[in-house]
Amino acid sequence: MTASPLTTPLVGKEQFLAEFERAESAFADNGRGWLQPIRREAIHRFAQMGFPTRRNEQWRHTNLAALESQAFRRAPDVSLNEEIVAFARSFLLAEPGALQIVFVNGNFAPELSSLAASDGVRVSPLAMAMLDEGELIRRHLARHARLDERPFVALNTAFLRDGAFVHIPKERRLDAPIHLLFVSTSAAEPFVTHPRNLLIADEGAEAKIVETYAGLSGAAYFTNATTELVVGPAANVEHYKLQFESPAAFHLATIQVRQERASRFASHTLSTGGLLARNDINVALAGEGCEGALHGLYLGAGKQHLDSHTLLEHASPRCSSREVYKGILDGESSAVFNGCIQVHPHAQKTDALQSNKCLLLSDAAAIHTQPQLKIYADDVKCTHGASVGRLDQSALHYLRSRGIAEAEARALMIYAFANEVIDGFRIDSLRERLGRRIVERFQRNGV
Amino acid sequence: MPLLEVKNLHVNVGGTEILKGVDLAVNEGEIHAIMGPNGSGKSTLAQTISGHPAFEVTDGDIVYGGESLLGKKPEERACAGIFLAFQYPVEIPGISNSLFMKSALNAIRRSRGLQELDAFEFLELIKEKANTVEMDEALLSRSVNSGFSGGEKKRNEILQMAVLEPRLGILDETDSGLDIDALRIVADGVNSLRAPHRAMIIVTHYQRLLNYIVPDFVHVLNGGRIVRSGGKELALELEEKGYSWLEEEALARS
Numbered sequence: 001m002t003a004s005p006l007t008t009p010l011v012g013k014e015q016f017l018a019e020f021e022r023a024e025s026a027f028a029d030n031g032r033g034w035l036q037p038i039r040r041e042a043i044h045r046f047a048q049m050g051f052p053t054r055r056n057e058q059w060r061h062t063n064l065a066a067l068e069s070q071a072f073r074r075a076p077d078v079s080l081n082e083e084i085v086a087f088a089r090s091f092l093l094a095e096p097g098a099l100q101i102v103f104v105n106g107n108f109a110p111e112l113s114s115l116a117a118s119d120g121v122r123v124s125p126l127a128m129a130m131l132d133e134g135e136l137i138r139r140h141l142a143r144h145a146r147l148d149e150r151p152f153v154a155l156n157t158a159f160l161r162d163g164a165f166v167h168i169p170k171e172r173r174l175d176a177p178i179h180l181l182f183v184s185t186s187a188a189e190p191f192v193t194h195p196r197n198l199l200i201a202d203e204g205a206e207a208k209i210v211e212t213y214a215g216l217s218g219a220a221y222f223t224n225a226t227t228e229l230v231v232g233p234a235a236n237v238e239h240y241k242l243q244f245e246s247p248a249a250f251h252l253a254t255i256q257v258r259q260e261r262a263s264r265f266a267s268h269t270l271s272t273g274g275l276l277a278r279n280d281i282n283v284a285l286a287g288e289g290c291e292g293a294l295h296g297l298y299l300g301a302g303k304q305h306l307d308s309h310t311l312l313e314h315a316s317p318r319c320s321s322r323e324v325y326k327g328i329l330d331g332e333s334s335a336v337f338n339g340c341i342q343v344h345p346h347a348q349k350t351d352a353l354q355s356n357k358c359l360l361l362s363d364a365a366a367i368h369t370q371p372q373l374k375i376y377a378d379d380v381k382c383t384h385g386a387s388v389g390r391l392d393q394s395a396l397h398y399l400r401s402r403g404i405a406e407a408e409a410r411a412l413m414i415y416a417f418a419n420e421v422i423d424g425f426r427i428d429s430l431r432e433r434l435g436r437r438i439v440e441r442f443q444r445n446g447v
Numbered sequence: 448m449p450l451l452e453v454k455n456l457h458v459n460v461g462g463t464e465i466l467k468g469v470d471l472a473v474n475e476g477e478i479h480a481i482m483g484p485n486g487s488g489k490s491t492l493a494q495t496i497s498g499h500p501a502f503e504v505t506d507g508d509i510v511y512g513g514e515s516l517l518g519k520k521p522e523e524r525a526c527a528g529i530f531l532a533f534q535y536p537v538e539i540p541g542i543s544n545s546l547f548m549k550s551a552l553n554a555i556r557r558s559r560g561l562q563e564l565d566a567f568e569f570l571e572l573i574k575e576k577a578n579t580v581e582m583d584e585a586l587l588s589r590s591v592n593s594g595f596s597g598g599e600k601k602r603n604e605i606l607q608m609a610v611l612e613p614r615l616g617i618l619d620e621t622d623s624g625l626d627i628d629a630l631r632i633v634a635d636g637v638n639s640l641r642a643p644h645r646a647m648i649i650v651t652h653y654q655r656l657l658n659y660i661v662p663d664f665v666h667v668l669n670g671g672r673i674v675r676s677g678g679k680e681l682a683l684e685l686e687e688k689g690y691s692w693l694e695e696e697a698l699a700r701s
Contacts, residue, residue, distance in 0.1 A: 398537040401497050402551035402607065403525035403558070412550060416541025416590075 009071035013050045017043065019074070020158055027161070035160065038142050042157035049151040058149065061336045061368040062278060062307045067250045072192035072222050075105040078185050080112070083216070088112050088183045091212050091244070094429035097176035099123045101164050104183045106193035108162060112181075122167040123178055126198060129165035136167065141198050144228040145256040150280075152252045156194045156226040163196035163225075166209060170232075173206035177240075177427050180211045184246065186219035197227040201235040203260075208238040208427060213253075215246030215273065225253040233260040233287065238268070238426060241281075242434075245273035247302070254280040261287025261316070268425055270434060271306050272299040272441065278307035278336075285312065285319040285347075296325040297421040299441060300333030300365070307336040312352065314343040314377075320351040326421050327358040328414055329365035330442065339384070340372040347377050354384040359391065359417050361442070411439045448513060450475050450646050451496070451615055455507035458488075458495050465491045467671035468507065473615070476643045480657055480682060481650045483668035484690040489650045490534060492668070493619040496648075497531035498524045511615070525551075526558035528614030532604035532621050539591040544603065545573055547591045548610050555611060576609040580636040598629035605636040616640065617648045622656035634659030654686035669693045 010018055020043045027039060051068045052059040078084065084104060089112070092100055101123050102112035108125040115123050122129065130137055147154045164180040182195050201207055213223055223245060231237045245251045251274040259265050271277055283292050298306040312321045327335050337356045358367040371384040391413055399409035418438050425431040449472040458466040465488045473479050483489050495502040496509055498521035509516040516524055539547070552572075553563040564572065577584055580602045592600050601621050608616050618637065622630055637647065637660050649660060657665075657679065665681040666673045674693060675681065 392537075392539075395537045395539045397499060397521060398533065398539070399547070399551075400521040401499075401525055401531055401533075402547070402611065403522050403555040404550050405522050405554060406520070408550065408554065409522075412542055412547075413539070416539060419541045 011071050012068040013047070015071055016155060016158075017047055023159070034138055039158050039160065042142075042147060042154045045147045046151055046154040046158055049149070049154065052151060058309065058338075061334075062276070062305065064276075067222065067276065070190055070222075073187075073189050075107070075191040075193045075221070076187045077107065078105055080104065080109060084183065084185055085112065087214070087216055088181065091181055091183075091214050093177055093179050093210065093427065095176050095427065098179055099176065100179040100181060101125070102181045102183065103162070103164075103195065105185055105187075105191070106162065106182075106195060119172055120169040121172060121174065122165065124165050125162050126165040126196060127162040133165070133167070136200065137165065137198060140200060140228060140230055142228075144230065144258050145226055145254060150254060152224050153226050153254050153256075156196055156224050156254075159194040160196045161194065163198070165197070166199040166207075168201045168205040168207045168235075170202040171204040172202075174208070177208040177210055180209070182211075182213045182223065182225070184215035184219050184221045184223065184249065186216050186246075187221070190220040190222065192222040192224060195223065195225040197225070199227065199229040199237075199239075201231050201237045203232040204234050205232060206236045208240070210240040210242065210427065210430070212242045212244070213251060213273070214244040215249050217246050218248065219246040220248040221246070222250040223253070225251075227253070227255045229255065229257045231257065231259045231263040231265045234262045235260070236264040238266045240425065240427070240430065241267070241269040241279065242430075243269070243271045243273050243277055243279065245277065247273070247275060247304075249274045251277040253278070254282070257281070257283040259283065259285050259287060259290040259292060262289045263287065264291045266293040266424075267295065268421070269296040269308070270299075271296070271308065272437075274304065274306070276305045278309065280309045280311075282311040283313065283321075285314050285316060285321065288316045288318055290316070290319040292319065292321040294321070294323040294325070295421050295424050297418055298325070298327040298335055299418070299438065300327070300335055301330040301441070302333060303331065304333040305335070306333070309336070309338045309340075311340045311342065314341070314347040314350045314352065317347055318349045319347065321353070323352075323354040324421065325356045326418065327356075327367060328361065328417060328442070329358065329367060330361040332362075332364040334366040335368070337367065337369045337386075338372065339370075340374065341382060341384070343375040343377045343380050343382070345376045348379040350377060350380045350382070352380075352382045356386045358388045359414070360388060361391065361414075411442055414442050415439050449473055450512065452510040453492070453496075453507070454510065456492070456495070456504065456509060457506035458491055459503045459505050460491060460501060464505070465671055466495070469668070469671070469673055471666065471673065473646045473648060475614075475646055477664065478641070478647045478649065478660065478662045480662040480665045481648060481668055482652070482654070482665060482682065482685055484693065485652065487668045488671045489652075489668050490619055493531055493617050493648070493650050496524075496617060497521060497529060522554070525611075526555050530608050530611055530613035530616045532601075532608060532616070532618045534619040534621075534623065536592045536600040536604055538593045538595075540593050542591050543588050544591050545569070545587040548573060548607060551607070552610055573610060576606055579609060579639055580606045581632050582606055597624045598626065601625060601629065601633055602636070605633050609636060609640060612640075614644065615646050615648070617650065619650045620652065621649075622651055622653065630656065631659060654682045657682045667693065670697065
């Protein structure tokens with residue numbers, strides 16, 4: 001028996017191809033003709049690649065069957081009721097002067113945003129910025145995030161509509177952080193958003209940029225985000241990506257970074273929400289003498305699956321990179337860490353260091369950790385290490401022998417393990433809030 | 448009623464019987480030294496009183512303050528006023544020494560219905576106590592015991608005892624690996640904690656710590672039993688004769 005096509009929603013690749021047909025005429029209306037061939041190329045590439053299977057080496061330990069079998073609607077418009085406003089505000093940064101741009105279900109929410117910038121610093125919705133920053137945006141948008149072997153970047157690019165645009169002009173050094181907050185609400189049916197961010201720091205500029213993704217509990221949706229970040233010559237950018245999606249959410253995100261000569265870049269990621277979440281960070285150390293740092297923390301519980309893929313591409317001489325990823329997994333959660341360091345033939349004097357440490361709190365939790373070193377230069381220092389362990393029982397007993405109850409002792413030790421990463425967060429309100437969240441998360445789970 | 452009463456205590460570790468019927472009574476205000484050769488069960492006795500899960504009591508009882516300790520968790524024993532200075536203090540990277548001691552002190556205060564100390568009150572207290580054991584304040588903000596020298600670790604144990612003010616302090620080979628200066632500092636710290644309401648058990652292999660901390664009673668543990676008890680002069684006798692006479696005695700008995 002064949003079900004009627006009217007009642008059987010399309011799923012997987014087909015639904016997005018069909019949706020593209022419907023949406024393209026609307027996209028074409030917005031007067032940005034130069035985007036059209038980019039979108040078409042992207043949907044074409046997505047059609048070719050489709051959803052990756054586990055035969056694909058890059059997706060071997062991440063099963064997308066649940067994502068592929070679900071139908072996702074366009075994100076519903078919502079009016080900002082008290083619940084949504086309070087939820088969004090709970091994630092805003094407390095730092096005075098912080099520029100914060102908020103999106104709810106993919107739509108810019110001016111009521112929750114504070115964008116009063118000065119001295120040429122620009123934080124605004126990408127769609128709006130295209131009207132008057134067309135030239136700069138055209139030079140960078142979809143120029144850095146490659147599509148090959150990245151079906152979800154292709155999908156994001158095909159549906160590129162809005163997201164955050166940040167521009168820090170030459171030599172501007174910002175003290176207060178810039179915050180991009182993407183909130184998803186619950187809806188009658190699962191929906192999808194494709195946030196697209198373009199962040200540009202010109203020569204000698206300095207900024208801290210935070211991306212937060214959060215969903216109301218119970219909300220079922222798919223966030224498919226792509227961020228392109230350009231760190232200009234001698235610029236210094238700290239990027240924070242915090243993922244607190246709802247427990248029923250899918251979150252796939254790619255952050256593509258290009259570092260020009262003598263620039264410094266540090267990425268700090270926290271991945272703790274979602275049913276299935278994957279974060280790809282690809283950093284091209286394109287100019288000579290760059291420093292890149294990747295710090296990540298993933299916290300899994302229940303049946304969550306959290307995947308962290310990083311690529312450090314040493315494409316120029318005398319660059320250094322430091323990478324520390326840590327994970328804590330409880331319940332039946334699973335995680336993937338795949339860290340690739342690629343050193344191009346002429347990238348001599350490369351100095352790269354990578355470590356992944358994972359703490360398993362239950363017998364059913366699992367981690368797949370894999371370093372990948374692809375070194376094509378000969379004068380290179382490259383080290384990596386991975387460790388997987390359980391809570392140190394002698395340390396636990398030591399704490400308890402001083403009067404600290406078992407639950408508190410465990411929380412302290414979990415906090416201590418995570419602290420190496422959290423301590424590197426150089427935004428005070430974030431560091432304090434995250435420390436509390438980590439302790440609460442594992443206490444709530446009865447650890 | 449003694450503060451601590453160990454009755455016919457039998458303890459297994461990993462299936463091997465280590466303590467084979469230990470009896471010991473400790474009153475408030477007393478200092479007892481437990482001496483004996485390596486492997487005699489001294490540390491086992493100390494760890495068992497503190498509630499280490501690897502030590503299984505198969506017979507007998509430990510009564511503290513009129514209540515059996517068997518079945519009580521280590522944290523419950525600590526809250527009741529038992530403190531063990533570890534022979535090998537554990538390193539815990541990521542937790543600052545002062546957060547650790549504040550968490551411990553406040554857990555104990557909560558259990559007694561006392562108000563918790565805030566960060567400021569605690570800082571004042573810890574600085575004062577660190578002074579008494581001549582501990583560098585910089586070690587307070589470092590991770591617990593991480594990268595501490597042997598002497599610093601032992602001093603840190605005494606500092607914790609000073610902060611937590613137990614009713615029963617047990618020092619497990621606190622003198623091992625200490626040079627003479629560190630030994631004196633540790634002993635001064637312990638002596639300053641001597642009080643009429645507090646008892647201490649000093650577990651040691653050597654007599655030299657007892658030059659600085661003078662015990663009221665000395666017990667010799669061998670083969671899992673206390674084979675001799677006496678006053679402080681017993682320690683001197685052991686120093687002179689070593690432990691080999693114990694073996695001879697044991698042979699003579701069998």
